[in-house]
Amino acid sequence: MSKLEATGYVIHRRPYRETSLIVDFFTRQYGRISAVAKGARGASKSDRKSLIQPLQLLSFELSGRSQLKNLGIAEALQSSLNLKGTSLYSAFYLNELLMRAIPETEPMSMLFEQYQRTLTALERVSNDNTAAEINANSIPTGDVEPILREFELLLLQELGYLPDFNYTADTGEQIIADLSYSFVSEQGFIACSAKQAYALSGRDIISIAQKDFSPSARRAAKYICRQAFLPIIGDKPLKSRELFISR
Incomplete structure (x- = not known):
């Protein structure tokens, strides 16, 4: 054996x-x-x-x-993580995403290292907010969203689904800050009218590529990641997301 x-x-x-x-x-x-x-x-x-x-x-x-x-x-190998409220729900989300997205017995050492860093960052957010006498259940989502997006983007990269944040999918032209783009799963970004539904700012796309998560870039990154994961995990809702909604 x-x-x-x-x-x-x-x-x-x-x-x-x-x-x-x-x-x-x-x-x-x-x-x-x-x-x-x-x-x-x-x-x-x-x-x-x-x-x-x-x-x-x-x-x-x-x-x-x-x-x-x-x-x-x-x-x-270590004591249990001190995760509370939003940080704990976020960790459950990561686990469910891994269960749904990655195949069995396929080594992903870079993703494993990022998973560890992500858990450490979530624990730090939880401890910082507790020290500041903020209810752990009310940790601002802005504190955890950049942490989650960085993990999601690396996961997409490991799976071969990460879009090109520098050039358009159809013409290969460079993403321009002052233009608007639509995102198409499994393809990438395509220039569009600013009035089109779900149009994304080129400035936000560039910010995401630089891991600069301003409030508008955070919203754009969340939308892009959710759309990018659809071909991978399907449209069945993730149960862990209900924890955020029910708070």
């Missing part, structure tokens, strides 16, 4: 039989991978019940020749 060693985060889990879980990990070595964690739920007194939690970074062993592995020895 072959064994694999991996480092990764728990991004999803679901019941399996009476006392076990099927756990989805996002790992440095293998991308997204699934495993059966025996004795991790129900009346079992296994330490795994407290160890296998969403957003927990683990070092672990996997065994088995099928696509669905068996989880062996697992050890926490």
Whole structure:
């Protein structure tokens, strides 16, 4: 029986039989991978019940020749993240996006590093707002949106769906700040009238490319990312987005 060693985060889990879980990990070595964690739920007194939690970074062993592995020895590599309110909902969103967007067992080391940086940034936002005596549930979305957009843009790049933010898709002309553009999924930006529905400012497109997320660029980036992900994850709503709406 072959064994694999991996480092990764728990991004999803679901019941399996009476006392076990099927756990989805996002790992440095293998991308997204699934495993059966025996004795991790129900009346079992296994330490795994407290160890296998969403957003927990683990070092672990996997065994088995099928696509669905068996989880062996697992050890926490850091304490649980201190995420609250909007920051926590944002992390759940990242996990659901990974579950829906990336194929299994396809290594994405750059994305894994960005995922870690994103969680760290979300934790910092959560702690900063708590220190400032702001309710964590009321963290301004402007604090987390640039963090999420940077992750989404890298994910699109890794999947081959990132549009060219410098040149138009149809003519190859450079994006001009004073012109307007429409965004077409799987193609890119096309010059259009400023009066056209969902027209985007060239200035905002250029700002996004430079990771300069002004309020208008944030709105544009959110629209672009949502449209760009449609061919990848489909139009079935992400459950984690409901957390933001219900606040």
